[in-house]
Amino acid sequence: MLTSRFELPCRLQSMSGSNSWPPHSPENENAKFELSDQYFIDDWLEKDPPTFVLSGSPGQNLQLYDASVNESGGTSSQQEEPSSEYMCFDYVLLGEKKEANERFAFKTKSEVEVLDDGFKWRKYGKKMVKNSPNPRNYFRCSVEGCPVKKRVERDREDPRYVITTYEGAHNHQSSS
DNA sequence: CGGCTTTGACCCGCGC
DNA sequence: GCGCGGGTCAAAGCCG
Secondary structure, eight states, X not given: OOOSEEEEEEEOOXXXXXXXXXXXXXXXXXXXXXXXXXXXXXXXXXXXXXXXXXXXXXXXXXXXXXXXXXXXXXXOTTXXXXXXXXXXXXXHHHHTTXXXXXXEEEEEEOSSSOOOOSSOEEEEEEEEOTTOSSEEEEEEEOSTTOOOEEEEEEOSSOTTEEEEXXXXXXXSOOOO
């Protein structure tokens, strides 16, 4: 089942004063972000206030955790299933730390679609998806021989969100 | 010139 | 078999 902490393949790039998510956008190369900030992913759970929180430090993967579960190891039994099917999928895979985390997705409130996750990606396709005005973009890790792919699209119900799906595990270190 | 994006074509699985 | 939807290929173009 769910554990209280998960690692996401996004990283904080630098320190600064902005509270916005994502922490790094191509349009604003010099954007800096406050490390100590926690990024609430509201709407992910139908909880008020949302209890899932992202945190991280430069060079490390961001961590997603359920703030309603206390650190001292107690696994709270009142955890609820995430409201989104995407997150449901994620939590299971990431929570169990599947060695090759085959596939998982997450949703981020973001104006830009390309989140810098520390890897270099090459775009290899773009498709319109049925019942959605937004295209889906296909990326492959540009490191030779690395099997990882990702897919990026806007949430059709709420275009403020970007859905990123990762597939496969990197067979190398991140590039930055 | 090399690496990347763009874009339409192609392929494949699935339901009718 | 056929059409549709989703995923990928690859030629051409773009850009540093």
